[in-house]
Amino acid sequence: MNFKRFVQIVLTVCFCGCSIFTFAVDETSKQNAVACKVGTVKQLFLDDYVIDKMDGLEKVLQQPRRHSNNPIVRNEHPWEGRGLQAPLVFWDADLNLFRMYYWAQLPKKIYTCYATSTDGIHWEKPLLGLHNGPDGSKENNIVLRGIGQEARTRYVARNPYSNDPQKKYVAMYIDNVPGLTEFAAYSPDGLNWTTANRIGDLRGCTGGPPTANPRYFLVEQKWAESPRGRYRGIWRTESQDLKTWGGGKWIIERQADDDPDLEFYHAISWFLGQKTYHGLHLGYYYPFHTLPQGKKLGDGTRMAGLIDTYLMISRDTINWRMIDRSKPFIPCGGKDEWDAGMVFAGPEVVVGDEIRYYYGAWRREHSAETDNTCAIGLATLRLDGFVSVEPKEKEGTLLTKPFVLEGDALVVNVDASRGSLRVEIQDESGKAIQGYTTMDASEIRGDNIRVPVTFNGGNVTGLKGKTVRLSFHLCGARLFAFQLVPNGKKTS
Numbered sequence: 001m002n003f004k005r006f007v008q009i010v011l012t013v014c015f016c017g018c019s020i021f022t023f024a025v026d027e028t029s030k031q032n033a034v035a036c037k038v039g040t041v042k043q044l045f046l047d048d049y050v051i052d053k054m055d056g057l058e059k060v061l062q063q064p065r066r067h068s069n070n071p072i073v074r075n076e077h078p079w080e081g082r083g084l085q086a087p088l089v090f091w092d093a094d095l096n097l098f099r100m101y102y103w104a105q106l107p108k109k110i111y112t113c114y115a116t117s118t119d120g121i122h123w124e125k126p127l128l129g130l131h132n133g134p135d136g137s138k139e140n141n142i143v144l145r146g147i148g149q150e151a152r153t154r155y156v157a158r159n160p161y162s163n164d165p166q167k168k169y170v171a172m173y174i175d176n177v178p179g180l181t182e183f184a185a186y187s188p189d190g191l192n193w194t195t196a197n198r199i200g201d202l203r204g205c206t207g208g209p210p211t212a213n214p215r216y217f218l219v220e221q222k223w224a225e226s227p228r229g230r231y232r233g234i235w236r237t238e239s240q241d242l243k244t245w246g247g248g249k250w251i252i253e254r255q256a257d258d259d260p261d262l263e264f265y266h267a268i269s270w271f272l273g274q275k276t277y278h279g280l281h282l283g284y285y286y287p288f289h290t291l292p293q294g295k296k297l298g299d300g301t302r303m304a305g306l307i308d309t310y311l312m313i314s315r316d317t318i319n320w321r322m323i324d325r326s327k328p329f330i331p332c333g334g335k336d337e338w339d340a341g342m343v344f345a346g347p348e349v350v351v352g353d354e355i356r357y358y359y360g361a362w363r364r365e366h367s368a369e370t371d372n373t374c375a376i377g378l379a380t381l382r383l384d385g386f387v388s389v390e391p392k393e394k395e396g397t398l399l400t401k402p403f404v405l406e407g408d409a410l411v412v413n414v415d416a417s418r419g420s421l422r423v424e425i426q427d428e429s430g431k432a433i434q435g436y437t438t439m440d441a442s443e444i445r446g447d448n449i450r451v452p453v454t455f456n457g458g459n460v461t462g463l464k465g466k467t468v469r470l471s472f473h474l475c476g477a478r479l480f481a482f483q484l485v486p487n488g489k490k491t492s
Helices: 027-032
Strands: 006-015 019-026 051-055 057-061 083-092 097-106 109-117 142-144 151-158 169-176 180-187 194-200 216-226 229-239 245-252 262-269 281-290 305-307 310-314 320-322 342-345 349-351 354-362 374-382 387-391 395-400 409-427 444-453 467-475 478-485
Touching: 051 057, 057 395, 083 151, 083 349, 083 354, 083 374, 097 142, 097 151, 097 354, 097 374, 109 151, 216 245, 245 262, 245 310, 245 320, 262 342, 281 342, 305 342, 387 395, 387 467, 467 478
Parallel strands: 229 262
Antiparallel strands: 006 019, 051 395, 057 387, 083 097, 097 109, 109 142, 151 169, 169 180, 180 194, 216 229, 216 262, 229 245, 262 281, 281 305, 281 310, 310 320, 342 354, 349 354, 354 374, 387 478, 395 467, 409 444, 409 467, 409 478
């Protein structure tokens, strides 16, 4: 008869200077644990890629903090209509400027407009003299107009795939000509755009099987069918050249335990396959909390309801994981606030030690036709601060999967302002390595974006090339990320 063997590993750990913590490791689990590649890439906890086991801990989705002067960009010119939405922002190192592209919402027309900022908070709208506005004048900041009545930028970015100076910047936009049609455009300066490809409506695109991290990919709304009828879901397509598209697949569909009134209005992610946040593609989807008794179109399409922003991630652009299906990343504002009805966050913008989210928001719900204005707001998150690992009560332990240790210093992003963190390094079998136990480790306190963990005052160079596990012991602390850093290098 075979009996399952357990090994009891006793760790002598001083939590807040008070207690001893022990836990059992299933030896079968140890033997079957899948080693992961860590290298010198920062490791976050949005998925379980690096996590083998958590005991007494839980993951908590963090929400960005709204700026005190919101909305930071308002409609102030006749050509901006009743409001502004869909901001796309990036830092342009060549110009030392933040650049913003946003939609100006007019009756039956949408213009893409342009603004700049030196700090990302105070914005200027330069008069570009490029395109006629609704009054026929070019004295405006309209930067892109399509051949139809609506030119809505989906994405604008520095082009990493071309050395052609005329293609320094790349954009995708939608124009109703009629119907929803995607276009690709290039620009030498981000202002003067030349449409290169008329792509068509990608919501019906299937093509061959999807490929991991293609040059370009899109996530967007597509109608889905369920036993309860038609609803909005999220579809993914890809391209290597912005001409030929394929790899179409569902990435968000309604689940059996979802609210039957829930739909998924749209989604967005930086559309470049090589642009990740430390190996993670971050995506933002917009659940539509429809009101069944609200306004409907003639075909039954629901138009009434609130919309907010939720977080999703992928490591390959093909398979996406919704971080917390029950908690919004950026919720709608309070009753009668400027952003109480709908919140659509753009992709992340990393600025120093914080992550910024520029979002377009509406005062009223989706079907409201009166007093429904929109503007642009800002919300900020600490660097790496998407998901924290923290004790359910007072203390707990996270054990990583085995990996080959590279780098010379172990650095963590942790908020231990109300507690402490200690780290132990174990061998592949789960046995503490002499000189790298929790008693040898420095005790981390305080709130630190990047703080080194030392062992008897030294770093981890002596373990380079060895297969190890890290055991993080938290007492009243929140852990966001860790990284193995080579000598002389700074954490990212």
